[in-house]
Amino acid sequence: MNLSNYGEFPADIPVIAEDELFLYPFMISPLFLSDENNIEAATKAIEESSLVIVCSTKPGHDGERKHDSLYEAGVIGSIMRKVSLPDGRVKVLFQGLARAKTIYEVSSKPHIAHVNVLEPINNDSPKLDAFLEIVREKVRILSGVSNYFPPDLLRTIEENHDHNRIIDLICSSVKLKKEQAYKIFVEVDTEKRYMHLVDYLIEEIEANKLQKEIKSKVHTKIEKVNKEYFLKEQLKQIQKELGTDTQREEEIEEYRNKLEAKKSKMDQDAYKEIKKQIDRFSRMHPDSSDASMTQTYLEWVLEIPFGEEAKKALKVHDVSEQLNKDHFSLKKPKERIVEYFAVKELMELRGIKNDSDAGAILCFSGPPGVGKTSLANSIAEALKRPLVRIALGGLEDVNELRGHRRTYVGAMPGRITQGLIDAKKMNPVIVLDEIDKVSRSLRGDPTAALLEILDPEQNKEFRDYYLNFNIDLRKVIFIATANDVGSIPAPLRDRMEFITISSYTPQEKFEIASRYLIPQELKKHGLKKSELSISKPALKELIHSYTREAGVRNLRRRLAEMSRKVAREILEKPELKKVSLSVKNLKDYFEKTVFEIEKTTKKPVVGVVNGLAWTAVGGDVLKIESIRIKGKGGLTLTGSLGDVMKESARIAFSVVKTLIDTNKLKIESSNVPKTFKEQEDKVKVPASEVYKRYDLHVHVPDGATPKDGPSAGIAMCSVIASILSSKKIRSEIAMTGEVSLTGDVLPIGGLKEKLIAAHKANMSKVLIPAKNYERDLEDIPKEVRDSLDIISVSRIEEVLEEVLV
Template sequence: MNEELMKIDIIVEENLNVYPFMIAPVFISNQKNIQAINKAFKGDKKLLIAFFKEGSNEEFYPVGVVGEMMRKVSLPDGRVKILFRGIGKAVIEELISKTPLEGIVRPFVYKPYNQEMAEATLEVLREQLQYLANVSSSIAPELLRATEDSSDPNRIVDLIASSLKLKKAQAYELFSKNDVQERLLHLIELIVADIENQKLQREIKNRVQTKMDRVNKEYFLKEQIRQIHKELGLEGQKEEEIERYREKLAHIRPHITDEIHKEIKRQIDRLSKMNQDSGDASIVQNYIEWVLEIPFGKMSKEKLSIANVQKQLESDHYSLKKPKERIVEYFAVKELLALRGKDSKDSKGTILCFYGPPGVGKTSLANSIAKAMGRSLVRLALGGLEDVNELRGHRRTYLGAMPGRITQGLIDAKSMDPVMVLDEIDKVGRSFRGDPTSVLLEILDPEQNKEFRDYYTNFNLDLSNVVFIATANDISQIPAPLRDRMEFIHISSYTPQEKEQIAKKYLIPQELKKHGLKSYEVSIANGALKEIIEKYTRESGVRNLRRQIATIMRKSAQKILIDSTSGEKNKVSITQKNLNEFLDKIVFEIDPADKVDQVGVVNGLAWTSVGGDVLKIEVAKILGKGSLNLTGSLGDVMKESARIAHSVVKVLLSEKLLKSNLKAPKDSKESKPIYEYYDLHLHVPEGATPKDGPSAGIAMASVIASVLSDRAVRADIAMTGELTLSGKVLPIGGLKEKLIAAHKAGIKKVLIPLKNYQRDLDEIPEEVRKSLEIIPVEKISEVLKEALV
């Protein structure tokens, strides 16, 4: 082609399938195109093939292929077939005629290019084309050879583009570029994209093929199983199971609502129409098996009797006077309602929650209640529970779905009115899976639990006959709305005397039985038992005491077996002298009270999670400017108490309400209050143990007053109480545990707030009250009067 403008006939085709230097058949059906072909064939047989724009039947791209018609054949169906030989590309400058289409075109000219750069890019192109040929069957070997033989980059691009399955817009963009380097790089991008697409297609095909193979294998295996079942006479087993489900449903029909009956019947009907070997059939069958196990209509037959409850509680538990009284009152109301023909559901707000330290018998109290009522006991451990579905059930769309713990509890209990213990309710967690406390709100509300909906069963269950009893260690961790639905019964620490009686009446007989021992074979002396309680355990309850007794029983059993082989007498006696042979070294000791009065040391009383403790508080004075330094791993509240105590004592000294034996240093030139000459260092021993709370206020004030007045604190006195800045003594908690600790330490006199004296003294065990002189105090002046020598 020369570079001059030329007049030429034009036809417009749908797809870009003709390139320069190609000889290809073209089938024409459009009448306008046929007219243009006939006209051109009569002339020089030159023709330009243009291409419609994507999504249009009228507009066409300006760049097309100029070529020569080598042959023209009219087909019987009205179409015309031409054999077209491409010569080059041309750009339509102007249309002369629209019917037939004719225009003025100019030859398409490529920009000059760098031969070396083009060669380097061609090598990359050939490499990528080879890679595409490896992953796709659409690249013919002839194309690879043609690209190797040719050195014209434009021709190579057109050859490759004609073989790739490109979208029209992509193909034309590549076709119409006149920058050789751009064409090569663009084509490489298209090939790389095609390679990734081919890889993905191959992966999908492999997956589909694998799945088809598995499906075919399963089909043949299932068919074999069906034939085996037929030979063994098991083919009618499904029908028998369906009939059994229908019989069970008919049996419970009088005890269930229409909603429940409709849902179960619908699932049984679904199962009857399913193929026994399908995956959905096993899901539906599991559902039916679960829901038909729910004990609809089954109730405990034994009538409620508070006499039985009281008897069982006394039999199973020593001490715990107040909790036992409250439990008996709770069931007295239920029995009275039953006797007067009223529904026990009329009694609102009767969810009991036992709270207290570990090992004091919270869960075992619930066990005793279940025994006394003749009901099944279900224990739900809620510690660390985060998933709402654990309580409410999983929806059946999930793999491995099952009913919630509440529904499973009813199934395990085999009745609709068990005693359900919600253990560790204060340790329920919250996460992205939901907040289980929101479900507990519904479970524990008598207004809502009549219609508790389990997501798995998809119908409502009546939980109003269930006796819910919760247990907790720290009720402050329970959300306020949940606390509002419960009545709390505090179960406090046992005294050493109570632990001794519990060990004799319950723990030792139980452990003897567990270890296969007779009562006459092992004896533990009273002195040894007291030592175990005081020096080998430190707890509010008796759990560790049981472990220590179990250790003794194991060693006793071993000793009896060894002695029996040697012909010796089969009996073991444990006394204080030989106790170290059965137990390891002493673990805990409450330091006995000092016998000598000291300046700067006071006995404070503290509450811990394992009971009370006597906490010595020490203060030292150092020449300085009146500052206060605090150590001993103290919490923010305790630090505030120390500063308040320091300020209170300074006020007492300033107003001369506290007499000081201290004198100013000899080298002092100015007259100042005595407390401005000394820095104080207050320390609470066992610095690694965190401590907090306001109840050490009066003890801190006493020890600071002792140092600044140079007067000793009585060694046989201990104290507890919160202190205000005006010198008032406020009440505290944990009084029982604190006084028990004072009793263990041999303290003679204890100072407690007046309010605690008035309201809490009746909760203190009698042996503790008898051993201590308990003095109520209302102001700091009363405290200092008793404490300072």
């Protein structure tokens, strides 16, 4: 089809805007039209059997088909077919005939422009032929490094001699940007068109060569990786069949490297043992159980931080500051801890090495909740050392400490070694919690293993059975905690220095709650300080009536309970800005009171005495009661008494008998029963034999609670003397002390807790052994000393003189 079949140009013809394609005169292409102007232009061309010009849109146009958004040059051609599609678009088959250029716009709807054909300028035929050969050569080169030209197109380029047609064919096959394509398309000078095309072809050849080279390298690398993977998988299968494994060899090499890296920091014995196990592991079959156990061993031992230590210099000032920051009161324990670290700092400053004292052991002893473990936490924080806590409560297997021998699956290092691994340092602070609750069993005695761990003379060569070599524990700071020192075996007690942390007084509890517990619990429960206020009387009442303990753990629980209820109240009542607690509304936040210690009465009573006792939760006032029953001088004891307390009662009975026989405890005739006086008149039986006519029953109330200890002697004497002589006992007096058969008052322990209990019970006078008065009175809090009249006694006669009315 020729252009001459359609009238002369310039002419007014419809314009179709094309976004995607850049068309050339020789092309027959389907066009999909969705724009109304394009559809109207195609319809007009078909109805009038006229030509149309297809112009490409310029890059970056805003989507509107205006005249200035189109390139001026395009392809004139005819629409061979038109089909309406279901989605509203129109498909036309367009045949390009010639290049043309729009001169001006005639109409915008439909889009019609005045168009003229672009006539090519062919100046010098030999020169154009030379250009054609150059272009053909470049096309052949480009076809070798790209897939732009199919064989049919190459043949057409080689056989055709129409310069502009060849240029259009090449431009339609390569990837030209719209600007480049339009620049070559609109040019009428064939020589310039060739020059533009040659420049582009040279650039495209270089780009494709580089791209092909990169692709080749990547492909080669991928092939190499795939090949290596394939060969490795094959090798694995072969090695699996033969019982060998390259991965295992890599692991063994890794173990050797780790060992060599730590060689300079470990003992020669440890190095030899680990190296021996690595060599042994390399010879084992990988599927054997021994190989699995040995590999587990190597992974454990190579995690031990040989030579790694916390680098912070020891400063006693930091320790003192941290202790004062975290704890209220505890003056004596704090002083002893600071002294301990002062000695270590002085020795470090002067370069003195004293291995025998490098690992001296401190043991904090006292009732639960008084801050034993938190003191250890403060020490670790001050020294910037990792803290390892080992709970010994109920421990009965010695292997838990020494490690299990590697004779069975599941063997593990001991807790000490595991603690060092977890701390990643060889000088951590290790807390041995509840050291008094270690148990003996058929699996050994863990306290015997603790002897080596805690003895500064032995722990420099502590041997873990699992490791099978020695570990130096001298740089570890061991801190033990215990509730009852008496239950610790004597050899183990000898290795430790005990720092007793006694019960807190009510005033100390008040200060601790105000300074630490209340702010901490408010923060834990998302409350602000401004949202809760608790009055001083309310806090004192909470401490006195709602808690029963030596420490502050239950007090913290009570404050947490209060905080939860306050949080709920604030959520349920948005208008509530602040909750105030006073003595009046305290019951609204706490369910029931716990009567800690019964208050004393001032009325003297026969056969009831106030004894002072030490318990695991602090001191207590223990009332001891006695009655007499007609009998033959027997003694009955009830109240879940231990053997020691039963012996104290029997000794007290004998002492009182002696006092009656020697007339040191007088029984007046008015106090002697009538039947006894009648017998005396007839038989002349002395009044001192009153204890032969009665059986005594001594009872310590709260019978379900076991009671034992060597400090109830003088209380037992007092209550027996009272019931036999019918003399009343002053109820505002409390006492503690053991008594000997000769009547001497012997010293006791736990004096601080006992006197705090007497203070809480509003006692006015307390009798204590003279030796305790001389030795322990300075440890008693001042507020307790000021509230009590503390009297020292050395003989039972002095006791009876004070208590009997």
